[in-house]
Amino acid sequence: MFKGTFDNAKEIGRREHKWVLVDLHDPSEFACEVLNRDLWKHHDVAEVVRANFLFLQPRTTDSDGRAYRTLYPVAGCPHVAILDPRTGERMAIVGSTAPTMTAPIMRAQRLLKDPAEFVTFIFEFLDTHSLVTPVAAAPAPVRGGAEDDQLAAALRASAQDDAALQAALKASVSVADEDEALQAALRASLTDSSSASPAKNDVVDMADVKSDAESDDAEPATENDPIAALTPLTGPEPPTGAGTTRVQARLPDGQRLVRRFRLADPVSDLYRWIKAKVPEANDAPFALVYVRQDLSEVLDQSVGDAGLANAAVAMSYL
Numbered sequence: 001m002f003k004g005t006f007d008n009a010k011e012i013g014r015r016e017h018k019w020v021l022v023d024l025h026d027p028s029e030f031a032c033e034v035l036n037r038d039l040w041k042h043h044d045v046a047e048v049v050r051a052n053f054l055f056l057q058p059r060t061t062d063s064d065g066r067a068y069r070t071l072y073p074v075a076g077c078p079h080v081a082i083l084d085p086r087t088g089e090r091m092a093i094v095g096s097t098a099p100t101m102t103a104p105i106m107r108a109q110r111l112l113k114d115p116a117e118f119v120t121f122i123f124e125f126l127d128t129h130s131l132v133t134p135v136a137a138a139p140a141p142v143r144g145g146a147e148d149d150q151l152a153a154a155l156r157a158s159a160q161d162d163a164a165l166q167a168a169l170k171a172s173v174s175v176a177d178e179d180e181a182l183q184a185a186l187r188a189s190l191t192d193s194s195s196a197s198p199a200k201n202d203v204v205d206m207a208d209v210k211s212d213a214e215s216d217d218a219e220p221a222t223e224n225d226p227i228a229a230l231t232p233l234t235g236p237e238p239p240t241g242a243g244t245t246r247v248q249a250r251l252p253d254g255q256r257l258v259r260r261f262r263l264a265d266p267v268s269d270l271y272r273w274i275k276a277k278v279p280e281a282n283d284a285p286f287a288l289v290y291v292r293q294d295l296s297e298v299l300d301q302s303v304g305d306a307g308l309a310n311a312a313v314a315m316s317y318l
Contacts, residue, residue, distance in 0.1 A: 002054045006064065009054045013085025017131040020085050021053035024068060026060045026077035035078055035112060042115040043240045048122050048310045053082075073100045078112055082125065092125060094118075120258065123248040127312040225285070226268075227296060232282065233272035238262050245309040249274060249288070252316055263304030267295050270303075274315060285318040 002009055009020045023040070025032050039045055040055075049055050058064035060077065068074075072081065072090055075098035082092040082105075092105035094112060105125065111117055237260045238244050247270065249257045257277055261269060270288055275281045288295040290306075290313045298306045 002056050006056070006067065009056055010083075010085040010088065013054050013131075018085070019053050019091070019129075019131065020083040021049060021055045022068065022079075022081045022083060023055070023057045024060060024065060024074060024077055024079040024081075025057050029077045031078050031109075035080075039112055039115055039118060044119050044246055045115050047245065048119055051310045052122070052126055054085075073098065075101060078109060080112060084131075086131070091129065094121070116258075119246065120248070120256065123256070123258070123310075123312045127248075127250065127314075226299060227271050228285065230268055230272050230275065232276035233269055234276060245303065247303070247308055247310075248312040250312065250314050251278065261303050263302060263309060265303050266299065267301050267303060267306050267308065268299045270295065270308075270313065271299075278315075281315075287316050287318055288313045289316070290314075 002012075004012075006020070012018070013020050023032075023035065025036075040049075056064070058068055060066075060069070071088075074096075076096035078095045080094040081090050081103070083089065084091050090103045092107070093101060093103045094107045095109045097106055107121060111121055240260065243263050244260050245263055246258055246260050249259075249270070251257065257273075259273055274286070274288070290308060290311050295306070295308075295313065303309065
């Protein structure tokens with residue numbers, strides 16, 4: 001849990017690219033105590049929150065809680081919200097709502113009763129929202145009219161120089177080279193015609209020719225495709241605990257898969273997992289991408305080293 005004010009949280013969130021997660025806690029509301037027991041202490045929830053959020057839990061009776069209710073309408077508790085640290089906008093609300101409350105994403109309170117569903121909701125939010133602003137391409141420089149005229153004149157002069165050079169090269173072919181070419185043509189024309197085709201008694205074994213052609217083409221299909229050589233992952237998930245993480249995969253049809261991996265597992269296990277869950281992936285080439293990174297480039301890295309803890313990857317067919 002973050003120890004500090006809302007302003008502190010927003011400042012750090014902007015710097016570390018983390019969202020601000022607020023749980024407005026009412027000590028008199030039993031459902032709020034249940035959240036502390038069943039949701040926030042759940043290993044998967046704690047893991048994904050720690051990696052992507054600054055978590056605040058102001059009480060309705062303290063100054064931070066009152067300040068929050070002044071800035072953002074609240075219908076009741078439990079009330080969980082995600083704030084944008086850059087603008088302070090309330091991006092999502094989970095819990096009690098009222099007509100005066102607005103947010104791009106609003107979910108019912110029952111979501112807070114199921115840690116697995118809450119983690120899936122968090123993954124979906126992170127998959128569609130980012131605090132990293134893409135770098136805009138630098139605009140092309142605007143040249144003045146005089147500079148454009150100079151550039152065009154330089155290009156024309158260069159083209160003329162190139163044409164003159166080519167002409168000089170063609171003219172520089174020596175007579176000796178021409179004589180040599182003529183002598184080679186005469187020698188070729190005097191070659192015995194019998195050497196150009198097999199003798200009557202020479203038998204060409206077409207089976208050998210076919211065998212050679214087939215051997216040239218018989219390269220393994222998976223030689224240059226390490227993903228095609230991977231087998232489906234059939235082992236059980238590792239148990240919840242230290243050194244493990246959950247990874248979500250979004251399939252092309254919108255379906256989402258979630259599985260636990262060890263941080264030491266190779267990234268190739270993600271491809272094997274997809275092959276085990278999506279039979280079509282065993283025959284059709286596919287890609288896994290995380291934040292514009294093609295994971296086929298880091299197959300031999302571990303899940304932890306590749307930065308895939310609590311990641312949501314996207315699958316697409318090639």
